[in-house]
Amino acid sequence: MFAVLKTGGKQYKVAEGDIFTIEKLVAEAGDTVQFNEVLMLGGDKTTIGAPFIKDAGVQAEVVEQTRSKKTINFVKRRRKHSSQRKKGHKQPLTLVKITSILASGADKSGVMAALGTVSGAAIAAAAATKKAPAKEKAAPAKKAAKAAAPKAEAATGAAPTNLLKEAKGDADDLKKISGVGPKLLGTLNEAGVFHFWQIAEWGPADIEYMDDKLSFKGRIERDGWIAQASEFAKAAK
Numbered sequence: 001m002f003a004v005l006k007t008g009g010k011q012y013k014v015a016e017g018d019i020f021t022i023e024k025l026v027a028e029a030g031d032t033v034q035f036n037e038v039l040m041l042g043g044d045k046t047t048i049g050a051p052f053i054k055d056a057g058v059q060a061e062v063v064e065q066t067r068s069k070k071t072i073n074f075v076k077r078r079r080k081h082s083s084q085r086k087k088g089h090k091q092p093l094t095l096v097k098i099t100s101i102l103a104s105g106a107d108k109s110g111v112m113a114a115l116g117t118v119s120g121a122a123i124a125a126a127a128a129t130k131k132a133p134a135k136e137k138a139a140p141a142k143k144a145a146k147a148a149a150p151k152a153e154a155a156t157g158a159a160p161t162n163l164l165k166e167a168k169g170d171a172d173d174l175k176k177i178s179g180v181g182p183k184l185l186g187t188l189n190e191a192g193v194f195h196f197w198q199i200a201e202w203g204p205a206d207i208e209y210m211d212d213k214l215s216f217k218g219r220i221e222r223d224g225w226i227a228q229a230s231e232f233a234k235a236a237k
Helices: 120-131 141-151 182-191 196-200 204-214 225-236
Strands: 002-007 010-015 019-023 032-035 038-042 057-067 071-076 084-089 092-102
Touching (some): 002 032, 010 019, 182 204, 196 225
Antiparallel strands (some): 002 038, 019 092, 032 057, 057 092
């Protein structure tokens, strides 16, 4: 039996036991996730969705969080003196192993939905799906707006507990991280960030707080700062 599923804007034909990489998911190694956007099921009988098959799902185990090979982007503008830029990028990916294909019963399986790392909201949604029970019906629009107002500040996360007043010894060259230039380096230092190990320890709330602090919403996750900082921190030991 095989299935065609959609995730990260791409379609994959999979069968039980398949191991492959997809766009990064909000999950940890060892977690079981479920892909609910199933376009087709094949085998003894073929079922095609419109566009998705109701109550069908594909479950997979997260093997590890990894990254693709580095790609180099070089831009040079004609007639602009010294206007050139070279930048490397490694796309965050998730290695998964297909464990089961459900033709029905996926809606009641209780397995965490496979969500991509598009924003801090996705992380919160994944955590809620995994740990919290279903929420009650929403309050009327006016009451909901008033209830949401006091929580606006909470959405900015919390300041990392590992911020420093000054570097411990020599500060690390944080410009090695993709997207960090002299100006952003100064902002990080002003915020109390001097070392790779500090960035490597950040969690979802820390990332959300620093995104607001740096005024570059989503950059930390988009450029894979945590993974890069972890590698540089290990190399520095």
